[in-house]
Each structure stands twice: as C-alpha cells, then as structure tokens.
Amino acid sequence: MRRRRSLASQLLAWQLVVVTLLLVAVGALTVVQTAGNFRSNEERRMLAVAETVAANSLVQERMGNWRELSAPAETARSLSGASYVLILDDRRLVIASPDPAQIGSTLDTRTTALEGRSWTGTAGDSIEAHVPVFDPVSRRVNGMVVAGAEDPGIFAGALEQPVDVLRYLAIALIIGVTGSLLLARRVKNQTLGLEPHEITALVENREALLHGIREGVVGLDGQNRITLVNDHASDLLALPEDAVGRSVEELELNDRLRDVLTGRATGVDQLVLRQGVVLTLNRMPIESGEGAVVTLRDRTELLALQHELDASQHATDTLRAQAHEFANRLHTIAGLIALKEYDEVTHYIHQISSAQDQWRTEVSSSIGDSAVAALLIAKASLAAERGTALRLAADSVLGRVDEALSADLVMVLGNLVDNALDALSSLSADGAGKWIEVGVVQLDDEVQVVVRDSGPGVAPELAEEVFRHGFTTKAASHGERGIGLALIRRACLRRGGSVSVSGSVFTARLPW
Structure with a gap:
C-alpha cells in the first residue's frame, strides 16, 4: 500500500x-x-x-x-x-x-x-x-x-554580475524555504497533528454522528451564532432551515431558551419549554472560549411517566395519611372504652362520621366527575395530616366531563394543591390556621380552577418565571422538582387556555 x-x-x-x-x-x-x-x-x-x-x-x-x-x-x-x-x-x-x-x-x-x-x-x-x-x-x-x-x-x-544575481536568488530561496517550513509547522499545530485523510474521516464521522444520535446537538460560535445543528435539534427547537449562520437573538425563541443557549443561565439539565415540549439542555463551552456545544433531550414522555409515578406516590401518601388518622382514632376509641366512657365513645364516633360525611357530601354535591371528586377527598386527608384545612369554594360546580379533560383537571388540581401544601409546610399555624381553598367552576366553554392558600404567595416579579422555568423553592435533596407548574402551563396551553398567579391565588383555564 x-x-x-x-x-x-x-x-x-x-x-x-x-x-x-x-x-x-x-x-x-x-x-x-x-x-x-x-x-x-x-x-x-x-x-x-x-x-x-x-x-x-x-x-x-x-x-x-x-x-x-x-x-x-x-x-x-x-x-x-x-x-x-x-x-x-x-x-x-x-x-x-x-x-x-x-x-x-x-x-x-x-x-x-x-x-x-x-x-x-x-x-x-x-x-x-x-x-x-x-x-x-x-x-x-x-x-x-x-x-x-x-x-x-x-x-x-x-x-557580467553573476555573483550579485546568484546572491540575491540564494537569499530569496533561503527565505522561501524557511517560510515554508514555518508555515508547515504552524498548520500542523493548528490541525492538532492530524493529516488530511484523518481530517476528512473526522468530518465524515462527525456528520454521521450528529445526524445519527437521538439527542439534539447545537454548535455556537463566540458571537452566539449557530454553526451546526443536527436534524433532531432542528425538530425539537422548531428552527428554520436557514438557522445555521444566524444569531440566537435573531431566532424566534423564548427568553428562557435564549438564556440557556447563550450561557446566561448556567447549570446542568436546564429545563425549557418549547412549543409544548419539555426539553433538558446542557451547555458545554469550548476550551478555547470561542463558542459552545449544547445538547438537548425531549423530556416530555419521561416527565409524563414521572407524573404518573408522582400520582402513585400521592395516592400512597394519602392512604398512609388515612391509615395514620384511622389508627389515631382507634387509639382514642380504645382509650375511652378503657375508661368506660361509653357515651363519649358513641359521641366521638358520631362526630367523626359526621365530619367525613359532610366533606364527602359537599364534594359530591358540587363535583360530578368521580376522578376529580376522589382526588379532593383524598387530598383532604393528606392536608389534615399536615395541619392544613382543605375547603371547597362555595361557587364550585362541575358536571361529568370527558376522560381527557378529567385527566387534565386531576393533573392541574393535584399539582396546585401539592404546591400549596409545600408552600405552607414551612409556616407555623396562627390565628385561623393554615388553609387551602379549591374552586372548580364549569362555564359554557371552559373549566376554571382556582386554588388559593393562606401562605405569602408568589412575588409579582416571579409571576411568569414560575411557569417558564418550572420554578421551585423546594429543597434540592428532594430530587428534580419544580416541573409541576410547567406541566400545568403545558396542559392549559395545549387546550388553548392559560394559567396565572397573583399572590397566593393560582387560576387555570381549560377550554373544553
């Protein structure tokens, strides 16, 4: 060879x-x-x-x-x-x-x-x-x-002057050869010692790798202009065909996505919403400082699965809370029997049954969808264990709805109530105590969900940020948190609705 x-x-x-x-x-x-x-x-x-x-x-x-x-x-x-x-x-x-x-x-x-x-x-x-x-x-x-x-x-x-001519030609030849050697060495250093066939193979392998992997890859130069983008990244970000060569600031991207791509938002596994899709982005600067490479993955399906697991976890927590509450009541009844306070036993059992029946009756009379009603009944036990009262707004009314809307309502209500419970968990009860009020109103063309609590609420400057970032104030040790509000926003936008917050009042609109 x-x-x-x-x-x-x-x-x-x-x-x-x-x-x-x-x-x-x-x-x-x-x-x-x-x-x-x-x-x-x-x-x-x-x-x-x-x-x-x-x-x-x-x-x-x-x-x-x-x-x-x-x-x-x-x-x-x-x-x-x-x-x-x-x-x-x-x-x-x-x-x-x-x-x-x-x-x-x-x-x-x-x-x-x-x-x-x-x-x-x-x-x-x-x-x-x-x-x-x-x-x-x-x-x-x-x-x-x-x-x-x-x-x-x-x-x-x-x-007639051979010496001068030859001298000049020799000097020029020495300069040319020296310059050629220096140029060859500089080119070799700049190409990291790679030979032409190795550079060609590297480029071909890079192209095959970029378009073959299932992750999106975006390359940026020092001025945040896109230098390369593979097919998966172009689909996930919905980039135009002429995106290569254009600045990130010129493209129709939301502020959160621009911050991550340009490096203004730092950290690993940055969550971004793009046209209803939840993306995880990681930005790696190039060692020379002239640009960066950003990888992105579609987390929508994973987050949906995580949501289902969270729902199972919530159900488990609810059952545990009910079991704990039931055990406390049995202990109270056993103590009264031991004291031979039989009348007090009868009165205590009647009081417990009345409270439970009152909440179930209140929820069942206002909420016609069984899944939503069951969620509210279960959340009441969980809230009671955390020292928080869960109540239903007086104007709440909801009939039977289709399965898709019912699933979205369960997801929205569950996340909003959990968000309120987490916000109140660090507060000490005073006065009337800690409470959460849930309102569900079915209108002609949409269902409005309003959840308010006795907490301090969200600062006005974060009213949009909490939904765009999947904002959270929960401890990092709990794992990857703060995606609940982002999922709520995604569900509402998918239906053509909206979600907003004013202080401690969250309002979600879900057209049907």
Whole structure:
C-alpha cells in the first residue's frame, strides 16, 4: 500500500514549487531588465565613439580621402573596444573600415544620420550608433560615422554580475524555504497533528454522528451564532432551515431558551419549554472560549411517566395519611372504652362520621366527575395530616366531563394543591390556621380552577418565571422538582387556555 505523505511534507513540497517558480520568474525578469540596461549602455557608448570620430577635424575636412580617414577610425575602434568603426559619405559608400574588402561598398541600413540626426539601435547582430559628419564650412551633411559592437545576447548583462544575481536568488530561496517550513509547522499545530485523510474521516464521522444520535446537538460560535445543528435539534427547537449562520437573538425563541443557549443561565439539565415540549439542555463551552456545544433531550414522555409515578406516590401518601388518622382514632376509641366512657365513645364516633360525611357530601354535591371528586377527598386527608384545612369554594360546580379533560383537571388540581401544601409546610399555624381553598367552576366553554392558600404567595416579579422555568423553592435533596407548574402551563396551553398567579391565588383555564 502506498504510504501517505504527511500534511507538513505536502505543504513544504508545494511551497517549494511555488518559491522555485517565483524565483524563476524573478530571475527571468532580472535577466530581461539587465539585458535592456546593457543594450542601453552599449548604445550610449557607441554613440560617444561615433560622435568623437565625427567631431574630428581631419574627418570633416578629408571625407573623400579614404587613406587619411582609416587611421582616426581605427584608433577610435581600438581605444573604445568597439567591434567596428565605419565612415560613409553622403551616398552611403564606405570610405573607412577595419575590413578593406568593405571599402567602396554601399551600406544599406536604416538611419537618420544623413538627415542630420544621430541614430542608435540594433542592426542585425550588432548594436550601432550613427552620427552625421558636417562640412566645416557649409555645415552641410557630407557623410556619417557608424560605430558598432556585437550584441552578446540576453544573458550578457546577468553574466557580467553573476555573483550579485546568484546572491540575491540564494537569499530569496533561503527565505522561501524557511517560510515554508514555518508555515508547515504552524498548520500542523493548528490541525492538532492530524493529516488530511484523518481530517476528512473526522468530518465524515462527525456528520454521521450528529445526524445519527437521538439527542439534539447545537454548535455556537463566540458571537452566539449557530454553526451546526443536527436534524433532531432542528425538530425539537422548531428552527428554520436557514438557522445555521444566524444569531440566537435573531431566532424566534423564548427568553428562557435564549438564556440557556447563550450561557446566561448556567447549570446542568436546564429545563425549557418549547412549543409544548419539555426539553433538558446542557451547555458545554469550548476550551478555547470561542463558542459552545449544547445538547438537548425531549423530556416530555419521561416527565409524563414521572407524573404518573408522582400520582402513585400521592395516592400512597394519602392512604398512609388515612391509615395514620384511622389508627389515631382507634387509639382514642380504645382509650375511652378503657375508661368506660361509653357515651363519649358513641359521641366521638358520631362526630367523626359526621365530619367525613359532610366533606364527602359537599364534594359530591358540587363535583360530578368521580376522578376529580376522589382526588379532593383524598387530598383532604393528606392536608389534615399536615395541619392544613382543605375547603371547597362555595361557587364550585362541575358536571361529568370527558376522560381527557378529567385527566387534565386531576393533573392541574393535584399539582396546585401539592404546591400549596409545600408552600405552607414551612409556616407555623396562627390565628385561623393554615388553609387551602379549591374552586372548580364549569362555564359554557371552559373549566376554571382556582386554588388559593393562606401562605405569602408568589412575588409579582416571579409571576411568569414560575411557569417558564418550572420554578421551585423546594429543597434540592428532594430530587428534580419544580416541573409541576410547567406541566400545568403545558396542559392549559395545549387546550388553548392559560394559567396565572397573583399572590397566593393560582387560576387555570381549560377550554373544553
């Protein structure tokens, strides 16, 4: 199997390729610029040679005598290092040349010298300068001087200064290689030493994990923008399709959910209600501090099961309270018999029966639903054991209702009465003692449940918070508490009703 190259080595190889290409391009540009500078310098040098010869008085006066003109032309060529120096008359005939065979021939080349203007440029393989020769008396152009040097090619300038060029290229190469090594090391550190195929596998596994687990997962950046969300989280939070990239503050979420997602509300297993669903959220900040990951689970079914268990627990507590109360009454009757107070025994039994019959009669005459009536009768015994009087409001009236509404009423009444008992449990009885009043009124389109007690009630600033958070003041040692009011709110909202609190008075509306 072919061994994979590491990310660092791949980056280094590509960086070296880029650096090499860049150096080649810079070197080529340098050679071209140097060659251009070399040609320009050679043109100026040839122009100086040609001007020197053209200014010679002997050349100006003896334009027709080639033997006298050969000497100054050859002298100029030898001293300047030019390849050749030619003198031509006004008909372009060569009068003086280092090549004797060229004398008398016509030089066919482009020039402006015979028009009185100097010319420099390339002629074939040579760099030439043409300078006009003026007659000293008439100042008429009667010839020209051509000074030329062979064009050494494009690399001549660079080869004249090879040390400098190579030095600069070597420095650039060292800088490029060093930068490539540092970049490769930095990238490797930032990717935690993972190679490209490992990063690809990690991303693929993450996607499979996110969309395969049954828990919702939401990723947030440092500005509380959603960076990732799996399908389950999107369904539970009812997020729009374009939620990724948007801030939590921009989405239509309730304040409690925003607080948990942004970290303003801290703690584990934070309870949140979202569109009638009870969610448990846990927020884990990223170690770098740039964001967090939030996991969420649907606790609705679990809380429904917990509610059923709580109902069983309440029934057990009620039976225990009744058994305790019954045992106390038996002990009292036994004591009276031992004292032979038979009349008092009869009177005590009659008193107990009358009180029980009175409460059952009061509840049965006002409450037509058997489940609700049974709940109230059982709660009275539990309240009596805790030193609290449970009474029914005088305007209470409820007929038979369907099973769904009956179950919701039992849940709402049970939680509200339990909430009141817990609120009164820490208070000492004074005056008329501790009491709870329950009112159930059936209207044309809804059932109103009102539970009030003799406790201090809920502070006005917490009137909404108690329902949104599943607020509780019960001891943490009792387990996960405070969800009862949240369940009441959920049941009321599901039916299109509402629940509110004012002081120690809770009012629930359940349409039917």
